């Protein structure tokens with residue numbers, strides 16, 4: 001069990017980065033993608049002053065060991081603890097690649113990481129945030145795997161984005177009950193691939209007949225694109241929601257237990273919606289850097305503000321990447 005101390009009378013801030021995903025070649029000195037990522041993360045840390053940095057998956061591409069080292073060195077340089085969850089790309093290439101990443105994480109003293117039960121994946125663990133020895137909230141870090149087989153209505157089987165397996169939902173329930181036994185009824189779940197409820201929440205919240213791709217980040221914050229009951233939503237959805245296409249029952253467990261008020265996912269690089277759905281904020285974290293694919297208008301990270309009562313709010317911190325972008329003149 002991992003725990004961090006919150007100073008009484010002062011907010012505890014978590015900065016979540018997502019999908020930095022540079023390959024080894026992009027970390028070479030002077031490579032524009034590396035420069036943009038490094039510049040973005042330094043700007044975020046200077047602005048947000050986090051007590052903890054989390055990364056919601058796709059730290060690099062499995063097999064690019066030097067890229068994992070480079071990102072870990074960058075995160076270490078801020079002298080605050082950091083904690084990763086596993087993305088689909090971190091899980092690829094077989095057990096040898098996964099072990100190589102595990103070994104790397106465990107070598108960094110500032111990296112908070114526990115593998116958790118092996119049968120549940122590469123990293124399922126809990127970080128408690130405590131004040132005066134009492135947990136005020138907890139971050140439940142979960143491995144959403146890579147791909148799963150799925151049979152559609154016509155009987156055709158394909159490989160689709162994976163989901164949390166039923167045993168992980170049981171594990172999540174046990175963690176929440178253990179927190180409750182210690183007086184804590186507040187938590188966030190951080191994972192890479194969004195849970196199925198991101199689809200139902202967006203369908204319920206977003207105004208019918210409007211093309212999500214036509215809505216800018218600024219327009220998304222004025223309430224008019226959201227249905228009654230969801231006017232406090234914000235963020236854009238410029239690509240499909242790439243979750244497992246069938247019901248995964250994760251949200252049923254979240255609602256039944258009543259502890260988790262925030263879910264943070266990454267994976268879809270040009271989505272950053274935040275929708276409060278049945279009292280739970282379903283958050284797409286803001287993409288960090290240009291790795292794999294991006295839109296420079298959606299660059300930065302996402303901050304959670306934690307008080308003595310638990311998680312108080314979530315906000316995107318946008319970073320203009322143009323200072324580090326190659327001169328096009």
Ligand SMILES: [Fe+2]
Pocket residue numbers: 058087088089192266267268
């Ligand atoms: Fe991904």
